[in-house]
Amino acid sequence: MFNSFKNYLVGAALILSPSLWVSNVWANDVVQMVHNADQYRLEAKSAKVVSLVSLYEHHQLDKTRKYSVYTRPNRESLVLFKSEVEAGQKMLMLGDNYWLVMPKSRRPIRITPMQKLLGEASVGDISTLTWSEDYSATLVDVESLDIDGETVEANLLSLVATTKGASYQKIDLWLNKQSDFPIKADLYLRSGKLAKQAWFKAGERNGQTRVTAMTLLDQIQPAKKTVIEYQEITEVELADKYYNPAYLTRNALAEL
Incomplete structure (x- = not known):
């Protein structure tokens, strides 16, 4: 009888407090949502991503x-600059x-997390892929978005950085509800800006729906826009030596 009464009270609380219901129902699912979103961007654990900016x-x-x-x-990546004007430059993130x-x-x-965001190439945006x-992440709301004249239901998530090297301190992320x-x-700096x-x-890539491009609208300099096209993503695992700063200074890595 006590258990029945307890269940009644829990049910009544959920009915009276929608926010409590949302937090309980979605708490475990939000982690999976973010993981699923990452899979659309980079499905392999170790990969080579060719990007045109x-x-x-x-x-x-x-x-x-x-x-x-x-x-x-383990949040490790190596960026090779391939354009003629930047040829030979490398950035290593461990x-x-x-x-x-x-x-x-x-x-x-040695550079800081903020410095990897600076510059026209937005290296921080192309190198931090997950x-x-x-x-x-936490679920904030469910919103209706107008995408090219079509209404799409989206889950709005609030992402807060848990590592010092995260490109942005906070991200408001909208994911297709289905x-x-x-x-x-929306990408926020540590200052809150x-x-x-x-x-x-x-x-489509390899017969699967994937993120094939990302457009970045600069909110500080509105006249500027960056489009990053992911031209090729292949499963590649480099040897450990390539993730050593000293090795990078001694080798041009022309083979990569």
């Missing part, structure tokens, strides 16, 4: 840059530690 100003194409990004578990290697330089340069490793495909994201808004483009 187009930089626009006042709606006019200003320049393009190309990068090869090698990722592997957890919360970052190095920039310049051509002919004898020593790697949310589930750097953020904790599929968890990422639709858009809204830096960029990202929109994700759906396409």
Whole structure:
């Protein structure tokens, strides 16, 4: 009888408090939502991502840059700058530690998480490809979005950084309610300032729906826009030596 009364009280509380119901129902599912969203962007644990970055100003194409990004578990990635004007530059990210290697330089340069976001190429945006490793997420609301004239129901999640090296301190992320495909994201700096808004483009890769491009609208310099196209994603696992800053300074890595 006591258990029946207890269940009655719990049920009544959930009816009277929708927010309590939402927090209980979605608490376990939100982690899976973020994981699913990551899978649309990078399905392999270790991969090579070839990215073409187009930089626009006042709606006019200003320049393009190309990068090869090698990722592997434990928040480790190596970025090779492939455009002629940046050829030979490398960026290595090992957890919360970052190095920039310049051509002919004898020593790697330690940089901060903020510095990897600076510059026209938005290296921080192309190199940090997963949310589930750097953020904790909570469900905020369910919203209706107008996407090209079509109404789409989306779960709005609030992501808060759990690591020092996260590119952004906070992210508001909208996921398709039916599929968890990422639709858009508001990206906030540690100061709380809204830096960029990202929109994700759906396409097909290897017969599966995937994020094939991301458009970043600069909220600090509204005239600027960055489009990152993921031209190729293949499952590749580099040897450990490539994730050593000292090795990068001694080798051009022309083979990659």
